[in-house]
Amino acid sequence: MSALLPPSTNHQYRGSPAAAWFLTLYGAGWILPGLIYSLLPDGGAGSIAGLDLGPNPALIIGLFAWAGATQIAHGIVTLLVGLFYRSLVPLFLLVSLLERSLLSWSAWVGRTEPGIHHPPEHYASLILIPVISFFLLLALRPAANQQGGH
Numbered sequence: 580m581s582a583l584l585p586p587s588t589n590h591q592y593r594g595s596p597a598a599a600w601f602l603t604l605y606g607a608g609w610i611l612p613g614l615i616y617s618l619l620p621d622g623g624a625g626s627i628a629g630l631d632l633g634p635n636p637a638l639i640i641g642l643f644a645w646a647g648a649t650q651i652a653h654g655i656v657t658l659l660v661g662l663f664y665r666s667l668v669p670l671f672l673l674v675s676l677l678e679r680s681l682l683s684w685s686a687w688v689g690r691t692e693p694g695i696h697h698p699p700e701h702y703a704s705l706i707l708i709p710v711i712s713f714f715l716l717l718a719l720r721p722a723a724n725q726q727g728g729h
Contacts, residue, residue, distance in 0.1 A: 584663070592665035598718035599668050603661030605675065605711075609654030612700075616647025628698035672715040679704045679711060 592599065615623045622643025624630045632639050657675075660667045686701040 584659070587663045588666035589663065592668060593721045594665075594668060594718035595714075595720065595722050598672065598714040599661050599665045601661075601710075601714040602668050602671055602675075602718075603658055606654045606657030606659075606661055609650045609657060613647040613650030613652075613654060616643045616650065618647075622647065628700070629696060630698065669715060669718040672711055672718055676708065676711045676715060679707050683708060 612623070615627065619626060620640075621632065621636070622640045624636075624639050624643050625632050630639065657671055660671050683701070683704045686697060686704065
């Protein structure tokens, strides 16, 4: 495994351990929906998101499977950063904040029309923006036990 992954950078991380643990949970939270999108017969499009699969359900299910594959990969890398490469925690939180902001803008402002159905993920993104922002601030601030010592 050492040929695949470099040594841990956790000793270089100065932010709050809570931010790293949040990122770890956030990474795990990416894997679960990815598995749902990849493994459920309808990819969760109809059964969870409540979308009308319309005249071409194979296209929608295929798009959900594609999104699931990227979520699984994204989740695994995010999980590894939270556990072993904590010097990257602030960067990954910033990227997650950008992603959730763009998703929310697209869902609620930019690509919406009156009466459009919003799946649960649209609401989750709105909730996660301030949560990720909070943990990003914690990741950028030196942890209490490290202030003044370096």
